[in-house]
Amino acid sequence: MRNWLYLHSRAFVQALKRLGGQPFGTLLSALVMGVALALPAGGYILLDNIAVLARGVSGTPEISLFLDGKADSARAEAIESRLRAEPDLASFRFVPRDEALKQLESSGLGDVLGGITVNPLPDAFVVTLRGDDPELFETLSARIRGWPGVAHVQLDSAWVKRLSALVGLGRTVVLVLAVLLGLTLVIVTFNTIRLQILTQKNEIEVSRLLGATDRFIRRPFYWFGGLQGVFGGLVALGAVWIGMDVLAEPVAKVAETYGAAVALGGPGWLESLVTVAFAIALGWLGAAISVRRHLAET
Amino acid sequence: MIVFDKLVKQYPGGYTALDGVSLQIAPGELVVLSGHSGAGKSTLLKLIPAIERPTSGTVRIGEQDISRLPRRAVPYLRRNIGMVLQESRLLFDRSVYDNILLPLIINGHPPGDAARRVGAALDLVGLHGREKEFPAGLSGGEQQRAAIARAFVNRPSILIADEPTAHLDPAYAAEIAELFKSFNGAGVTVLVATHDVSLFRHWAPRRIALARGRLMEE
Numbered sequence: 228m229r230n231w232l233y234l235h236s237r238a239f240v241q242a243l244k245r246l247g248g249q250p251f252g253t254l255l256s257a258l259v260m261g262v263a264l265a266l267p268a269g270g271y272i273l274l275d276n277i278a279v280l281a282r283g284v285s286g287t288p289e290i291s292l293f294l295d296g297k298a299d300s301a302r303a304e305a306i307e308s309r310l311r312a313e314p315d316l317a318s319f320r321f322v323p324r325d326e327a328l329k330q331l332e333s334s335g336l337g338d339v340l341g342g343i344t345v346n347p348l349p350d351a352f353v354v355t356l357r358g359d360d361p362e363l364f365e366t367l368s369a370r371i372r373g374w375p376g377v378a379h380v381q382l383d384s385a386w387v388k389r390l391s392a393l394v395g396l397g398r399t400v401v402l403v404l405a406v407l408l409g410l411t412l413v414i415v416t417f418n419t420i421r422l423q424i425l426t427q428k429n430e431i432e433v434s435r436l437l438g439a440t441d442r443f444i445r446r447p448f449y450w451f452g453g454l455q456g457v458f459g460g461l462v463a464l465g466a467v468w469i470g471m472d473v474l475a476e477p478v479a480k481v482a483e484t485y486g487a488a489v490a491l492g493g494p495g496w497l498e499s500l501v502t503v504a505f506a507i508a509l510g511w512l513g514a515a516i517s518v519r520r521h522l523a524e525t
Numbered sequence: 526m527i528v529f530d531k532l533v534k535q536y537p538g539g540y541t542a543l544d545g546v547s548l549q550i551a552p553g554e555l556v557v558l559s560g561h562s563g564a565g566k567s568t569l570l571k572l573i574p575a576i577e578r579p580t581s582g583t584v585r586i587g588e589q590d591i592s593r594l595p596r597r598a599v600p601y602l603r604r605n606i607g608m609v610l611q612e613s614r615l616l617f618d619r620s621v622y623d624n625i626l627l628p629l630i631i632n633g634h635p636p637g638d639a640a641r642r643v644g645a646a647l648d649l650v651g652l653h654g655r656e657k658e659f660p661a662g663l664s665g666g667e668q669q670r671a672a673i674a675r676a677f678v679n680r681p682s683i684l685i686a687d688e689p690t691a692h693l694d695p696a697y698a699a700e701i702a703e704l705f706k707s708f709n710g711a712g713v714t715v716l717v718a719t720h721d722v723s724l725f726r727h728w729a730p731r732r733i734a735l736a737r738g739r740l741m742e743e
């Protein structure tokens with residue numbers, strides 16, 4: 228175990244030296260990787276911000292559920308206890324049909340309804356959700372729709388649905404982008420490592436004559452790829468930060484026209500970590516494929 | 526004991542470099558391998574650390590059949606065999622010290638012990654005080670001595686050398702011959718391929734001559 232650590236730390240230092248020995252190439256690779264990764268990372272964070280922005284505009288989303296005409300107080304109580312059991316609800320409120328009618332009358336529609344002796348309105352519950360995840364919104368209303376005694380479920384605004392679809396589409400685009408660019412970066416690292424192997428052909432040969440295993444020879448190249456990933460990931464984060472900074476003002480202006488005060492949030496710790504980890508994984512993968520392919524030939 | 530049995534080596538293209546060589550080398554022997562250029566000396570030496578594999582016949586070291594050794598076992602075989610080639614094959618981008626250290630790192634030696642061994646090897650080949658220099662700053666003879674230190678630092682039980690003095694002045698060459706003799710004196714089996722048999726005449730080694738891939742033991 229200690230020997231293993233020692234060998235890895237040696238390989239790490241060796242990889243650092245090789246990277247430092249060609250600062251221009253290292254910088255170039257980091258820039259290529261960083262810019263390519265900044266696109267999906269920035270897109271993801273932008274989408275997150277849009278979701279927050281939408282929240283600010285829409286207020287808390289509500290679901291109204293209307294009971295069918297046959298619903299008596301026992302039915303209403305049954306539904307109430309079911310609502311109580313739902314973990315994602317922030318609050319709910321029972322609106323009896325009489326109160327609904329009164330509201331309607333007081334809103335100035337009383338004249339229209341004048342002369343009606345039978346109240347046509349159903350009892351209803353108005354439910355607010357804890358989060359504002361559009362998906363949660365959808366699944367919950369779909370579930371409630373199936374409860375006995377519930378005649379109709381209405382989402383308070385159709386645009387929540389539309390936004391959810393849009394954000395979903397955006398996420399898919401970001402994902403596809405990440406996969407495609409990730410693939411490109413694996414190829415880029417693959418080629419960088421291939422060149423490294425060529426320039427170190429003599430060292431590899433000599434090491435083999437001295438009894439080096441393939442594993443020993445591969446190790447520094449893995450670190451090389453991984454470190455390139457670290458640098459690329461950091462460049463990507465930097466690019467996203469700068470991008471957010473540039474966008475902050477125009478976005479705030481747009482938000483203002485909707486009456487919302489919005490500050491763009493940059494990547495948080497988790498997003499930053501994921502971005503760098505993704506870059507490391509790509510570098511490591513490119514190195515692994517390259518080394519396995521080219522060391523067999525030398 | 527190194528045993529070559531009815532060895533045939535045919536290179537791709539059909540050239541037969543070794544044509545039925547059978548030979549036994551006892552532990553601790555000093556063997557000088559001679560023969561004209563193209564006789565098959567290098568080929569014979571390369572079969573021992575499995576750099577080349579025989580077309581037919583076997584090579585055994587002790588109980589181990591080298592000719593059928595799986596690829597993944599080859600590195601461990603080589604750690605017990607010191608190699609000195611015609612070109613020193615030092616790594617020119619690292620110091621003499623780091624060159625000699627390399628086999629110990631490969632072998633997984635603890636750093637402290639490794640440093641002691643490199644120091645001892647430097648003393649032995651007379652390069653003490655030169656370890657921080659780079660190989661390009663050394664003369665041909667010094668480079669070859671550094672290569673010998675590297676071959677011996679792991680204390681292998683077998684040392685093979687392929688024309689180690691070919692590029693050297695006679696005075697340097699004699700020094701190198703002296704080094705091999707001292708290793709042999711410490712119990713190491715030493716095989717040297719050379720044009721210059723006279724270099725070793727004082728040591729009365731076992732002499733083996735190859736001609737066109739066949740053995741002509743003297």
Ligand SMILES: Nc1ncnc2c1ncn2[C@@H]1O[C@H](COP(=O)(O)OP(=O)(O)O)[C@@H](O)[C@H]1O
Nearest residue numbers: 536537540542561562563564565566567568569
């Ligand atoms: N890798 C190789 N491919 C083809 N022919 C080779 C190869 N290595 C050596 N030979 C041939 O095998 C013969 C013996 O070579 P070698 O063992 O190097 O002889 P020596 O070391 O005695 O000069 C030579 O004719 C040489 O051309």
Ligand SMILES: [Mg+2]
Nearest residue numbers: 566567568687
């Ligand atoms: Mg030769």
